Amino acid sequence: MQNCRIGVYVCNCGTNIAHIVDAEAVKEAVSKLPDVTIARSYRYMCSNPGQEMIVKDIQELGLNRVVVAACSPRMHERTFRNACKTGGINPYLCEMANIREQCSWVHVADKLAATEKALALTNAAINRVRYHEPLDPLTAEMCPTTLVLGGGIAGLTAALELAMAGHPVYLVEKSDHLGGNLARVDLTAPYLDSARDLLTERLVRLRQNPNISVMLNSQLKDLTGFVGNYSATVATHNGHELPQEKTLHVGNVIVATGYKEFDASRITHYGYGKLPDVITSFEFEEMLRAGRIQLKSGRPPQYVAIIHCVGSRSKEFHAYCSRVCCMTALKYAHEIKSALPDCYVSDVYIDMHAFGKGHEDFYKKSSEVKTLFLMYGKNERPVIRKAGPGDDCQMLIEVDEKLSGERIEIPADMVILMVGMEARPDAGEVARLVNISADKDGWFIESHPKLDPVATTTDGIYIAGTCVAPKDIPDTVAQARAAAGRILAKIAKGKIEIEGVFAEVNEDLCSGCRMCNELCPYSAIVFDEVKKRSHVIPAACKACGACVAACPSGAIKGRHFTDQQIYAQIEGVLA
Amino acid sequence: MSYEPKIVGFLCNWCSYTGADLAGTSRIQYPPNIRVIRVMCTARIDPTFVVDALAKGADGVLICGCHPGDCHYSEGNYKAMRRFPLLKRLLKSYGIEDERVRLEWVSASEGQRFADVVTDMTERVRGLGPSRVHATLLTDQRER
Numbered sequence: 001m002q003n004c005r006i007g008v009y010v011c012n013c014g015t016n017i018a019h020i021v022d023a024e025a026v027k028e029a030v031s032k033l034p035d036v037t038i039a040r041s042y043r044y045m046c047s048n049p050g051q052e053m054i055v056k057d058i059q060e061l062g063l064n065r066v067v068v069a070a071c072s073p074r075m076h077e078r079t080f081r082n083a084c085k086t087g088g089i090n091p092y093l094c095e096m097a098n099i100r101e102q103c104s105w106v107h108v109a110d111k112l113a114a115t116e117k118a119l120a121l122t123n124a125a126i127n128r129v130r131y132h133e134p135l136d137p138l139t140a141e142m143c144p145t146t147l148v149l150g151g152g153i154a155g156l157t158a159a160l161e162l163a164m165a166g167h168p169v170y171l172v173e174k175s176d177h178l179g180g181n182l183a184r185v186d187l188t189a190p191y192l193d194s195a196r197d198l199l200t201e202r203l204v205r206l207r208q209n210p211n212i213s214v215m216l217n218s219q220l221k222d223l224t225g226f227v228g229n230y231s232a233t234v235a236t237h238n239g240h241e242l243p244q245e246k247t248l249h250v251g252n253v254i255v256a257t258g259y260k261e262f263d264a265s266r267i268t269h270y271g272y273g274k275l276p277d278v279i280t281s282f283e284f285e286e287m288l289r290a291g292r293i294q295l296k297s298g299r300p301p302q303y304v305a306i307i308h309c310v311g312s313r314s315k316e317f318h319a320y321c322s323r324v325c326c327m328t329a330l331k332y333a334h335e336i337k338s339a340l341p342d343c344y345v346s347d348v349y350i351d352m353h354a355f356g357k358g359h360e361d362f363y364k365k366s367s368e369v370k371t372l373f374l375m376y377g378k379n380e381r382p383v384i385r386k387a388g389p390g391d392d393c394q395m396l397i398e399v400d401e402k403l404s405g406e407r408i409e410i411p412a413d414m415v416i417l418m419v420g421m422e423a424r425p426d427a428g429e430v431a432r433l434v435n436i437s438a439d440k441d442g443w444f445i446e447s448h449p450k451l452d453p454v455a456t457t458t459d460g461i462y463i464a465g466t467c468v469a470p471k472d473i474p475d476t477v478a479q480a481r482a483a484a485g486r487i488l489a490k491i492a493k494g495k496i497e498i499e500g501v502f503a504e505v506n507e508d509l510c511s512g513c514r515m516c517n518e519l520c521p522y523s524a525i526v527f528d529e530v531k532k533r534s535h536v537i538p539a540a541c542k543a544c545g546a547c548v549a550a551c552p553s554g555a556i557k558g559r560h561f562t563d564q565q566i567y568a569q570i571e572g573v574l575a
Numbered sequence: 576m577s578y579e580p581k582i583v584g585f586l587c588n589w590c591s592y593t594g595a596d597l598a599g600t601s602r603i604q605y606p607p608n609i610r611v612i613r614v615m616c617t618a619r620i621d622p623t624f625v626v627d628a629l630a631k632g633a634d635g636v637l638i639c640g641c642h643p644g645d646c647h648y649s650e651g652n653y654k655a656m657r658r659f660p661l662l663k664r665l666l667k668s669y670g671i672e673d674e675r676v677r678l679e680w681v682s683a684s685e686g687q688r689f690a691d692v693v694t695d696m697t698e699r700v701r702g703l704g705p706s707r708v709h710a711t712l713l714t715d716q717r718e719r
Contacts (some may be wrong), residue, residue, distance in 0.1 A: 121610060546616065
């Protein structure tokens, strides 16, 4: 440890801190501690004058360590690290004591105890900063190739975006064709343009682009490495032969694996699978694509009922809204009315969610084509039963209609169940392979739901489309392009900068037991067969510290979270 | 003067430390006895940190991490969870009361839960009275 010259800055945060914590007393107390060259208390340390104070003290007093007792390091650690850098010392020679979020704001009633605690936390930071070491960021090459998982509209769009910018793309699709769920759809709401046309445009451009390698019948089997330098193993199935495995070197990955429709037979009393003309929305799309709306008997239906929210917005199945079904149902009313003008269409819904651009107009237009709208309660599902011999229809649907407050019975020959979206059954497996998280419903989790919706907590792994949550085509396309845009920005930079915080193995202490190799969630620790020692690949390490705590020889050092630093902190808080 | 327990908290950066910050921004009040040390992941917590804290005078140690399944590093919290019973067994063999050392899951959105856990822990440790570890060690040293 070099001769420490520590500057300690106690922020008042206006009155946020100083109203509860006696900042002056804290400053006075720490100024007497060994190695503390200067201690100051100031109104707003994060303000320009506050930061300049640090810069000036570093330069004039020769400080080589800085402690700022202020807000949470999650708030301003970067600010004060930058101030250190400007002052001319390594940014990691700075430590914060959280005396606002975890002190003044939560101990309003006890000023004395809050001050005592603030002093203990500042003391711990001073203790810790003595053991801080200068750390430098690493740089690594950025491989310009991207792996896109999923050949639906999201994957196609992202792949095209990257390829058009001149970068190689591997587009991996599990099935034997591209297009995903969109390939199963006839027209799209609300403008009634054909899904086939949307897809054809993408597919033609894709085939014309030499930068895209399409891999059908293929699945990701393994992914190792780190941002800029991933190694992906992809298995391709060809008929009855054993799957062929290929290793691809890629810089980034876009996960666009899409959704699966809700299994309608799970709601037993709708009779799906038992009553022949109770069908799902996707089965109806098939009819529309074939251009024949007909019952199992071959006759056209006289009465069609469309039931919304099948599997969505329900306590037993999925609590969320699937977002596209309401507009799709209105689209069906349109398509049925234009093919069979005499057919009666009823739309049985919970709430009409017409939230998107052009949707409200579309809803209005649908009301004009003589569709009967019936509203049912979330927990009072309509009941479908077979009609009697005297009825002119096949089935009768009973609805507790909310707007009229009456129990209404409507005739139906065909019932279309608007099945919602759900996460694919293999979503958990995909998440594990690329090291991202999925929420309780199986949707992949964004780095930040509002500010960073296509990145994940793993660098270089992006998510787009309906594998993140139910969404419509415009949102899916926007996300796919956003994900591609994020990657393009990184490729343009050429190199990636990696934080200087990672684990390192002291080879003199390492016994070669390899316990850490297995423990590392990022496969960042490799075993050198010649030296019989393990070592860390810094760029792959995320600095969680699992290996540091587990190493039986104490051979692994967690930079910036060393044992020494933590012991010093423990001593500091208890002093 | 009445006895005020000293509690050291080891919180993971991504869930629990953020949750503790949220308690602050939400102005949820809890006893001032806890002193938090931030680590990136509960998997970083070497059991000797806990022993060291007790030896240096802590009356209780609270470890908080992400809920199972939510770990930022996928499964660091499971590693902490598996180490924990071994640590507890060791502490028990030294006669350290069970309630002095606790492992809890607090997510980034659970400011209230963090405050509740700290309040509960503080009251329980207060009920146990001061830990004898630090004093015993001092006596041992003197006798040696």
